[in-house]
Amino acid sequence: MSRRYLNLTPLPDALAAMRRAFPPLNHTETVPLRLSVGRVTAEPLYAEYSIPQADIATFDGYAVRSEDTLGAQDQQPLPLTRSARINTGEILPPSFDAVVMVEDTWDEGGEIWIRKSAAPWQHVRHAGEDIRAGELILPKGHQIRPFDTGALATYGITRLGVRSVRVGIIPTGSDLVPPGVVPAPGQTVETNTLMAEAYLTRMGATCHRYEIVPDDPDLIREALLGAVAENDLIILSAGSSAGSRDYSSDVVGALGEIIFHGIAVRPGKPVLLARIDGKPVLGMPGYPVAAQTILREVVGELLHWWGLSPIQGEQLDVRLSRKLTSDIGFDEFIPVSVGRVDGTCWATPHPRGGGIQMAVVRANGYLHVPAGQEGIGAGEEVRVRLTVPPERIAHTLICTGTRYPALNELGNCLSDTGYLLHCCNASTMGAVLALRAKACHAASVCIPETESAWDDQVLRYLPGVDLLRVQVARAELGIASREAPDAGAVESLRFVNRPKGSAARVFLDAWLEEQGVDPARIAGYDHEVRTSGAVAAAIENGFADAGVCPADTARKAGLRFIPLGYETCDLLVREELAGDDGVADLIRAAQSPEFQERS
């Protein structure tokens, strides 16, 4: 029933095995020119006729015989005895061998006069100067650009052979519902095949998405065989991890030969590649970020190997804003936000994990840590690949710290200025250190409104730094519980806690001290959850009796609430950078009445 990935194949080995198993297909389809942008030519394209087809005028004016114009001078103008009005692009009549520009003539007494002789072939483009009939326009293997379409049409091409790969994409999983259906608890919206289609279509593949197949080996087999018959490459979406419901690998293994199952890539490890009827069948992991990684690094590589054009963002050498660890033996891909602060480009990592799809949405690039590398130190130079046009980086503002919901609204208010706000999650300490290193434009810190917190958590780490501080949000925190705790019975309560450094924990510690209770004697004091929602949920579900969360959260969960104090979320900016274009816009947006009202 259950399997482990005992034999994870290193990524380069997996790609080499894939290339060996699946040589280029050289399939071709013919498409109309209008639909050819982004496709790759399967054969060389030759001009159907010469352009220009005949000698033509390159200016508006008069076709002349150059010998008739001999002797024309400023002091000795000549009338054009034989000439013909001609426009740019028109064919030079056979009896003429030059063009006089209309600007160099004048009309007098019904005759056209010139004061300068014309050299033979002056202002004439010869037949075939752009291209000759039968001459090559584009070699095979060229990806059609928008402007190429015009040239091809000019030279007589209206349909062309392009490289073709038909990709069949089958979603599998009894828990899946199609996009647009609100998932019941335990259901997942089937979105990975949508992404696969969007991504692979951009590479020039022709994708067909099949209906969702439930977790039933017979149905999976049937769908798979159908797709193998109809496509060059088949993707089974999900069903390749080692869970009890994952029948895909059994089905695939029974029908063909497995090339690899499990590669040393994070995220994306459970990927499966097999050969059925000579065709590649790829089991794509179910976690969306894992699926993305496999689409890009494995499927994309196969299509590139087969002659399609890869979609690759620009590479940029930047400094890493904070330390990253990475397991030796795994090629790891980490979403990052890149921004230029005071002339230096910095990449700030987002949380990793196959399920944290928002990390990729929030990022504007990713970092590949090769298998041989254990980690990267803060400030080290790394090469990232962008997922946005490089021009965007100059208009990206990095805000490191607590991703308070109000910051999203702030980003929205800012977007009219053309600047995009990237909020990268970090502890208060992490945010303050990023500010100190000038690795972010702004830091967002959530600190309790206590006498010492500001000094303790912020100022002591930023000696000599002039700061601008704008409050972006404020919330009341307190102890939430199902029943009002009996006075003096604190020690009998099971708590759920938040991480060190959080305002909730500072307030809890202060309250316990006030109650004269030693935290070491509190059940659940060490049980940290990562969101305030999880505090409320743990109480609701009976795993804890009490915990600190915002008043709002407690109220929504129907819990009692003992107020302890306020936390504020502040945006901090170094004063020396406050005049920079985007940073000034950010401060203005944060101070604007529209934003202050919304937040």
Next chain:
Amino acid sequence: MSRRYLNLTPLPDALAAMRRAFPPLNHTETVPLRLSVGRVTAEPLYAEYSIPQADIATFDGYAVRSEDTLGAQDQQPLPLTRSARINTGEILPPSFDAVVMVEDTWDEGGEIWIRKSAAPWQHVRHAGEDIRAGELILPKGHQIRPFDTGALATYGITRLGVRSVRVGIIPTGSDLVPPGVVPAPGQTVETNTLMAEAYLTRMGATCHRYEIVPDDPDLIREALLGAVAENDLIILSAGSSAGSRDYSSDVVGALGEIIFHGIAVRPGKPVLLARIDGKPVLGMPGYPVAAQTILREVVGELLHWWGLSPIQGEQLDVRLSRKLTSDIGFDEFIPVSVGRVDGTCWATPHPRGGGIQMAVVRANGYLHVPAGQEGIGAGEEVRVRLTVPPERIAHTLICTGTRYPALNELGNCLSDTGYLLHCCNASTMGAVLALRAKACHAASVCIPETESAWDDQVLRYLPGVDLLRVQVARAELGIASREAPDAGAVESLRFVNRPKGSAARVFLDAWLEEQGVDPARIAGYDHEVRTSGAVAAAIENGFADAGVCPADTARKAGLRFIPLGYETCDLLVREELAGDDGVADLIRAAQSPEFQERS
């Protein structure tokens, strides 16, 4: 009837006037998610529900109560008394607060055993950890990437509001025929609107191409008014130059206000911008390369100003392989081919001119010479913008010199290796100097097979350079004429000549010397044409009696032919670079029997 561009507006002024005249529209349309890639969000997008919707397992295994597992150790395994089989992504049942990975358990006597206690919330993702209901997914102004579609669907979005610009494109000109029709002499295939549609659609505009309108002011007016009613931006293709048939500017001027007519841009000068009913109407030049420049630099800028996303290739700092002149006062855009030779990136310019569409097809980038710059010296650093993915540059081979047709075939043979051959036109001298500067991978030189030509034209400029030389073509040259020239009557013949340094001219000079005739006494000796086809055409059309061209060309034109000798086209490579990947492939391809047979 005829006008000059007396008041050319500088490009930056024209763009500023355009922005002032046409503030952003903020039009929106709703599109299904599948069709949203590349579009720009018109409004912020918020999650419809939380993901995960509830606490879920992050591994396959067993849901447990962490308190039940207390005390489990290697020496003291414990059975799981209360547990539930759970798969990755499945909801944690309400009575459990942790997950034990299946790999950390074993089945013995019908019970599941563990040897390690589980921490509370171990291997659990809290509800809303990816995103909370109502949280911002994307701000407005974000260009949708392929992988964003998956996230949006996951968070409940299936349709979204995107920025919308409707562009109506009207081709005008009585000489135009639609693509697919073979143009009669004097007709032009209407391809500029096809390019405009391909380019602007990629920017996220919704384009509508109208039927071709002949050169008739009434018909143009009617078509224009219809398009103004239906679109946000109207492009009149062609009809903005100063030829006698160009009625567009009169029509446009009568219906609205002209913002500018003629800007100091090459190519692209005759562009016209007007406002009719508050909407921009752009008169696009008819020359294809001029149209491209205006689409990119003017229309693209307007759509960007209106909030669509520009299509911009990567910028690259490279060295210019040969001197370029540029008129002060004109912003000039010059197609270039960029390649990396021995570690240095070089840009080699292609011929300029609005009509030389193949120059852009052959190029992989372009160079913008601002109006204030008079020219750029050979070897100077310049910034180019690529029209291909930057990865392509490492697989681009630059061959500078004669663009002999056989080289196209060679490029084709090479394309299977993944390398693209870019042939950049240059004289033999230009090719040799580029080879000397290591500014190209290979030089292609066409030289006459005479005793001294090789030394005179090549070797003397490359002292100490070890060369590899592969013949790619050979042709017989001779004097073509309608009638066999009478012996001794050479001086009575009118000649048509080829440029200095060409093999044809070398042979003509040698022949004239042999005949004892002074070139100065030969009529037409100074009349140079740029192609051998033009030599034959000049004779056919009666402008000359004789000229030197290949036997083939003379035969096709039905002319008599007196053979003078052979020219060979050789590929020259510096021996030190011959081992480089792409160069070695090029040499192999040039020496291959397939190519040698074809050429």
